[in-house]
């Protein structure tokens with residue numbers, strides 16, 4: 702596997718539409734973004750949705766409509782966030798799986814998250830993991846701190862491999878409260894990933910100004926990339942991000958320079974154990 706899986710995380714739950722007008726929050730905006738990012742090299746879309754007031758929501762009807770619209774309009778792997786916003790109750794986060802995504806995120810521990818707490822109790826993690834196993838939904842294990850890789854090792858040891866049999870983690874670096882977005886921290890994670898099942902893959906994203914160091918470190922360590930306005934709203938010092946497409950284009954350019962060009966959604970499915978469409 703020499704190519705790069707590029708995930709776009711276009712919206713998230715934290716950025717305010719009032720402050721960042723380019724943030725895609727309606728279904729139309731999301732679908733248009735998805736199509737354009739696919740054309741630029743993205744193969745996965747990590748989805749958070751918003752309500753009519755552009756506030757984060759886990760409304761089941763909207764989630765289902767979003768999955769259907771993205772599948773209809775693109776070939777991207779649709780990965781729903783089970784993380785939601787820090788205020789979302791566990792029951793609503795589990796119910797995200799009812800919307801029938803191909804993939805969903807599954808965070809490996811509690812972490813301070815700016816002024817909030819992103820709560821992920823062990824029992825909740827086990828429930829998410831086993832429900833995904835039962836339903837054939839492929840998890841992306843979200844890692845905010847080094848020790849969460851050990852939690853993942855414990856989870857797999859006690860409860861078995863995920864649907865599809867392949868383990869894929871995403872290092873979310875530079876969250877205030879989590880690990881820093883540095884080459885040293887990424888290298889420590891890469892070392893710990895070697896203790897996970899053979900063939901485990903990883904992607905990485907750096908929040909805010911750590912986006913470029915993390916992207917370069919991940920490419921050099923054989924990792925994949927996640928970019929998007931969920932994680933980064935400043936393109937360069939004093940220059941706001943214009944669109945998710947701008948971030949995907951930059952990631953695809955770096956991947957090309959690293960001689961690890963973006964892979965297609967079909968190739969990403971085969972790498973990650975997601976059934977072909």
Ligand code: KMH
Nearest residue numbers: 714782784785786787806
């Ligand atoms: N919005 C964060 C509290 C995920 O999508 O799984 C959690 C998050 C992780 O974004």
Ligand code: ZN
Nearest residue numbers: 713782784931
């Ligand atoms: Zn997310």
